[in-house]
Amino acid sequence: MDAEAIKQSLEGSGLRCTPQRYAVMAFLMEHNRHPTAAEIFEAVNRADPRSSRATTYNNLRDLVQAGLVREVAVEGRAARFDVKGMRHHHFICDRCGEVEDMAWYDVPKPAKGSLGKRIVRECELIFRGLCTKCAPRRASG
Amino acid sequence: MDAEAIKQSLEGSGLRCTPQRYAVMAFLMEHNRHPTAAEIFEAVNRADPRSSRATTYNNLRDLVQAGLVREVAVEGRAARFDVKGMRHHHFICDRCGEVEDMAWYDVPKPAKGSLGKRIVRECELIFRGLCTKCAPRRASG
DNA sequence: TCAAGTATTTAGATTATATCTAATATGACA
DNA sequence: TGTCATATTAGATATAATCTAAATACTTGA
Numbered sequence A, B: 001m002d003a004e005a006i007k008q009s010l011e012g013s014g015l016r017c018t019p020q021r022y023a024v025m026a027f028l029m030e031h032n033r034h035p036t037a038a039e040i041f042e043a044v045n046r047a048d049p050r051s052s053r054a055t056t057y058n059n060l061r062d063l064v065q066a067g068l069v070r071e072v073a074v075e076g077r078a079a080r081f082d083v084k085g086m087r088h089h090h091f092i093c094d095r096c097g098e099v100e101d102m103a104w105y106d107v108p109k110p111a112k113g114s115l116g117k118r119i120v121r122e123c124e125l126i127f128r129g130l131c132t133k134c135a136p137r138r139a140s141g
Numbered sequence C: 001t002c003a004a005g006t007a008t009t010t011a012g013a014t015t016a017t018a019t020c021t022a023a024t025a026t027g028a029c030a
Numbered sequence D: 001t002g003t004c005a006t007a008t009t010a011g012a013t014a015t016a017a018t019c020t021a022a023a024t025a026c027t028t029g030a
Helices: A003-012 A019-030 A037-046 A053-065 B003-012 B019-030 B037-046 B053-065
Strands: A069-072 A080-083 A088-093 A099-103 A118-130 B069-072 B080-083 B088-093 B099-103 B118-130
Touching (some): A019 A037, A053 A080, B019 B037, B019 B053, B019 B080, B037 B053, B080 B099
Parallel strands (some): A118 B088
Antiparallel strands (some): A069 A080, A118 B118, B069 B080, B088 B099
16 A cells, blocks of 8 residues: 555664565554554564564564554553554553544543443543653753 | 551452551552552562562452552553552653652643653553443443 | 675563462451 | 351463574675
8 A cells, every 4th residue: 555655654764664564564554453562473474474573573662662653551461552643542441452543633522431432431641751860950950 | 557547448349458458558558659569569578467479469450450559551561550549640751660640730731841850752641441342232232 | 796784583582570270378257 | 166258379370572692684885
């Protein structure tokens, strides 16, 4: 599909467009479910070329570092991965652990504890960055 | 300190107030850092009575199920645990993985990508509950 | 084209995190 | 006290992720 676009975005981030890395990226874009590393590893190995588990993890780490992919931690389950496209929120199912995207503009109008057919138990803002201990000091210190 | 309060809240949730379970709860309340299961295991074992790793995990699971404690998943690191007191948000440090509480009323006024001395890289709303597949169908089905 | 350097991949070992098992202990209460 | 459900335990096991060191594949410069 947008093979060239994938190549562009990889190389634009200083990553070679290797077959294995391309396969990870393509799989994530094609299925915008939120697969685990293990699912991605399996999927890319159903097609050629084969990729080892280490490579799958390496590539996911590289893609996350490059800002092309987001890792979503889920309690008690394997992390899930998500191409970073439009800004969006996440919905995580208590029972199956599935992670769903929720459009940014859909979020402000939740009605009575539900969003569509979902049942929302809790909702939490998570900030990520550097804590006061880790943030670089200003020149005054 | 509020030994009686801890006992009350455990028993109010149908959990026996065993020494091991009490120790987990007391540790979480005393240090409102957000320790990992391993840290809690170590800490409660520095004091008597000794508790096994399985018990620590069992108790944490029970406390989470009872709604007394919250589990916070962190990418690439062990989960962290938090007594559920006042409603609050979380800040997760990219570098050290530390989880900090952020008062509910402090959040609406972030200034220029920072909250206090923290450096905020991203912020995301996470909804948890049952997805459309897992939510029970209405009687019409 | 080749040589040399860098990035990437690989299988399998290893680590880290969490859960399971089955035996034992504890507490509630009839 | 006896009985039964709940809780604890050590150690084995499962699961998730990373590391290692060697091989391979690119890239660059001549």
